Amino acid sequence: MSVDTPTDPPTPAMALRSAAAAKALGMSPRTLWSMTAAGEIPRVRCGRKMVLYPVKELTDWLSARATAEGRKP
Secondary structure, three states: OOOOOOOOOOOOEEEEOHHHHHHHHOOOHHHHHHOOOOOOOOOEOOOOOOOEEEEEHHHHHHHHHHHHHHHHO
C-alpha cells in the first residue's frame, strides 16, 4: 500500500456531496435538493442521510439536458 506524497497528483472525486455538486452545477443547494427530491437528478443515497452525486452521471445528465434543450423549437 502506498501513501500519497505531495508530488502525487490529487485523486479526482468520483462523487460530490450536495454543496460541491450544487456549486459545480451552478445552482443553489435548495434547487439541487428540490431536483433531488423530485428524482430529476442522478444521486446515490449512502445510509439514511448522506446523498452523493456521482460526477460521471452528473456530467452525462447535464449533457443530455443541454442536448434536449437545444432541440426545442
